[in-house]
Amino acid sequence: MVSVDAGQADACRAEARKRQILDAAARCYRRHGFHATSMQELAREAKMSVGHIYHYFANKEAIIAAFIEEDVEHFREIMKRLREDNLTVAEALVAHAEEAWEDVRNPENAALALEIHAEASRNPKIAEMVRCADRISSDGVFELFVTDLADRQWSPQETRARVEILFTLYEGLFMRVIRNPQIEREPALAAFRLAVDRILA
C-alpha cells in the first residue's frame, strides 16, 4: 500500500488546479486576447467558479506572471542541459537550434508570446514581469559566455551585445511563424543555425 501524506496530496491537487486554470487561460487569451477576457469567461473555460480561480490567482496579471515564470523555468532547464552536453556553448546552441526552432515556431506558443508582449506594451505591471524574466535569462547566458567563450576576448559590453542579438534572432521566430507559416523548414533551419554560429564567432 502506498501511503500518501495528506499535505502532499493537497499540494498535488493545487498544482493540478493551477494547471487547469493556466491551460484555460492560454486558450482564452489566444482566442480573444488578455484584455478582452474576463474572469467570468476564464471561469467558464476552466469549468470552475470565479471564486475558485481567485483562490489560486489574485488577478489576471498573476496568471500572466505564472506564464512568464514557466518560460523562465523552461529556459533554465534548457541552459542546464546545454551545460551537461560535452560541448562548448557555441556548439551546444547550434546543436540545439532545431529544438529551439520547434519550440518557438509552435504556433500556439508564438500566439501566447505575442499576446503577452502586446499586453506588456500597454500594461506596466506585465512589462516589469517580462523585463525581469528577460534579465534572468540574459544574465544566465551572459555568465555562460563569459566563462565558455573567454577565447573570444569580448569586453563585457560586447558579450552583452552578442547575447542581445542572439535573443533578437530567437524571438524573431515568434513573428515569422505568423508571417510565413509556409516556410521551407530545412533550408531555413540551416540558415538559422548558421546565423547562431556566426553571431557567436
Added chain:
Amino acid sequence: MVSVDAGQADACRAEARKRQILDAAARCYRRHGFHATSMQELAREAKMSVGHIYHYFANKEAIIAAFIEEDVEHFREIMKRLREDNLTVAEALVAHAEEAWEDVRNPENAALALEIHAEASRNPKIAEMVRCADRISSDGVFELFVTDLADRQWSPQETRARVEILFTLYEGLFMRVIRNPQIEREPALAAFRLAVDRILA
C-alpha cells in the same frame, strides 16, 4: 491666385480623414488591443461619428489592412533607397541597419506590430493580410539578392532561407524593445550590424 481642382481637394480631405482615423485607431489598439476596441470607442477617439468612420473603413479589419499596406509601402520606399545608393545590397543593408533599428525599436511601432500579429494569430483574415504583405516584402528582397548577390552562388532555396533569417533578425527587435528597453544602444547596434553582414556572407 492658386486654383485647386474640386476633385483634388476632396481627395485630399478624404486622405486627411483617413489619417485621422488611423492615428486614433493606433492609439486605441495600443491602449486596449484590437479585439477590445469597439467602433464606438474608435469614433470617440477620432472625434467623428461611427457612420463617418464606416464611410472610410468598412470594418475594423479594413483599418488593420490599411496599417499593413502602410508597412508594405514603407518597405518599398526603403528598398527603393537601398537600390539608389551606389552600394551592393549587403553593404546597403549594413549601412541602413541603424535606420531600421530606430524604426523597429520605436516602442509605439513595436506595440502596434505586436498587437497586429497577436490578432493575426487568432483572426484568419488578418493572418492572410500579414502573410500577403510578407510575401511582397520577401519577394522584393529575394529578387534583389538574386541579382545583387549572384557571386554567393546560393541556390534559390538558400537565397529564400537567407531572406527568411534576415527578416527573423529584424522582427526580433519588436520583441526586444519590450523585453529590454534599457539596452546599451551602440554595442547592440554594432552586433546587429555584424549579424546582418554575416547572414549575407
